[in-house]
Amino acid sequence: MSALPPSVRTVSTTTARWESQRTFDELGRPLRDLTFVVVDLETTGGSAADGSMITEIGAVKVRGGEVLGEFQTLVNPQTQIPPFIAVLTGISNAMVADAPPIESALPAFLEFAAGSVLVAHNAPxxxxxxxxFAHEQGRPWPNFEVVDTAKVARRVITRDDAPNCKLSSLAxxxxxxxxxxxxxxxxxxxxxxxxxxxMERLGGLGVHTLEELQTFSAKVSTAQRRKRHLAEGLPHSPGVYLFCDDSRRVLYVGTSRDLRTRVRTYFTASETRSRMGxxxxxxxxxxxxxxxxxxxxxxRELRLIAEHKPRYNRRSRFPERMHFVKLTREPWPRLSLVTKVLADDADYLGPFSSRKAAEKCLAALHDTFPVRQCSDRFGKVPSRSPCVLAELGRCLAPCDGSVDHTTYASVVRLLQDTLVRRPDEVVEAINQRMEALAGDERFEEAGVHRDRLAAFVRAAARTQRLSALSRCPEIVATRREDDGRWSVHVVRHGRLAAAGVIPPGADAHQYxxxxRLSAETVDLPLSPALGPVPAAxxxxxxxxxxxxxxxxxxxVxxxxxxxxPVAGAGRHLAVHDAVEHSRRSLVPFRDRRDLGTVAQPAR
Structure with a gap:
């Protein structure tokens, strides 16, 4: 997008370094320099929301491997301790009778733990x-960072080390x-x-900071974590990032509202896809x-992916591989499946994301309009033998003169109107066919027609929306963003030609x-009927x-x-989107991969 404002700039982590001092979040806070308060509770049950109370609080404050202090208090739960809890913990009703209530014990603990990182086994x-109980007492909860040793252990401890990650086993x-x-x-x-x-084990794996500890995953290799410095030169700004190899080949392209934060996730547990590793x-x-x-x-991400075709980008690597349904312009027009839009005054429906979807749409149109399906070129007065479709009554058969030019042209005009304005003819015809099939309990056949109709409706709606935008020489629009600034975009024939943000205090109209003057020049379509996406x-x-x-x-x-068009395909989308959502929410009987095993009763 060469015509964009000068605010667009490229930053490479191999050359750029920011003069300002990096924040703790960017550097990471060394574990040896942090104060941890390791806490454990004994309670009367498993859920505070269900009325369980705390009976004891114990905590140890450590820093750099040295114990700085300990905190311990019994807590009067002001209710009876269940017998099995008393047996388990050894804490009886008599022991807590003179203990302080939680209203006194909690403030004392919070004062002890202030400014530290909380640690607990099964921290939730x-x-x-x-x-x-802080909420019940109306106390603001300090913004503690929390480390769960059970969670970390599950990422570090193997079956060879311990049968499970219970505290007793890890001890x-x-x-x-x-x-x-x-x-x-x-x-x-x-x-x-x-x-x-x-911590000792993780240190050998290159984990030395709190940020690395909290995001550690065994799925992220040590070599992957060691490359986190590649994110250091990137700014906290929206943009596109490109991973490149030592030959400067682009491996992957992505986008983010915050370049540095997003790229850093590729070196932590936030990114565990083996392909990305x-x-x-x-x-x-x-x-x-x-x-x-x-x-x-x-x-920019889309354009860079199309330009470089990175091997690790699966999406949009080949935007040129699009499929369209075309209504040809010839003496006896027909529908054709094509991959390019030409300046031939033909009408196009699409693009489709896959050939399969395009074929479903083509079948829906052929089910409704008996135009010829052969690819032969006919003169104005064809004279050939009829095909099988003609014998079945599914084609008007211009090949053997069964239909005159005027009648055939009227069907084509109705088909053309369906493609560009009103889809009602197809919708009504296929709905009637589905009702008849469902009435005969031929549900699988009805499902085939349903899928064809859905493919057609989505394609028609997409075509009408994209065509309306691509025919428009220029649209200038603005919006106030979350940071209070106004973003401006210039769109020409469906292509983003310029983007910018109005500087504070600047004259908006002048900006x-x-x-608009600096925006990319986008050539006019070669033909008004060139199709939905001539410029992008x-x-x-x-x-x-x-x-x-x-x-x-x-x-603007x-x-x-x-x-x-008011009567366009968009008004039929809601029904088909609801059906699709319903189908996706069900687990097919043939696909049991995501179903959990069901325990069988003992015999």
């Missing part, structure tokens, strides 16, 4: 109880000096030893292209005027459409006419 349980693995016994302080002390043991292993540089707006970034790929025009139709967009200027 312990932290959940603490948060619940044996790491030879804890304290045996867990369901008393809060003892369990917290054992958890400290488990935490230090896990392989890509990161080959990458030696990451280049960033800063964009003015997220829409510009999305469009828009200058942006269908994906690009659809992204532009979604932005133009989003909430808060204001049209529209050159030409931007309108879709």
């Amino acid at each position: 349980f312990d932290v959940g109880f603490l948060k619940h 044996r693995v790491f030879r804890s000096g304290t045996t867990p016994n369901h008393r809060a302080l003892s369990d917290a002390r054992a958890t400290v030893d488990v935490l230090h043991g896990l 392989e890509m990161v292993g080959l990458a030696t540089t990451v280049e960033g292209i800063v964009c003015s707006t997220p829409l510009e970034a999305q469009v 828009v005027h200058e942006l 790929t269908a994906e690009e025009s659809e992204k532009v459409l979604r932005w133009l139709e989003s909430d808060g967009v204001r049209l 200027d529209v050159v030409g006419e931007w309108a879709c």
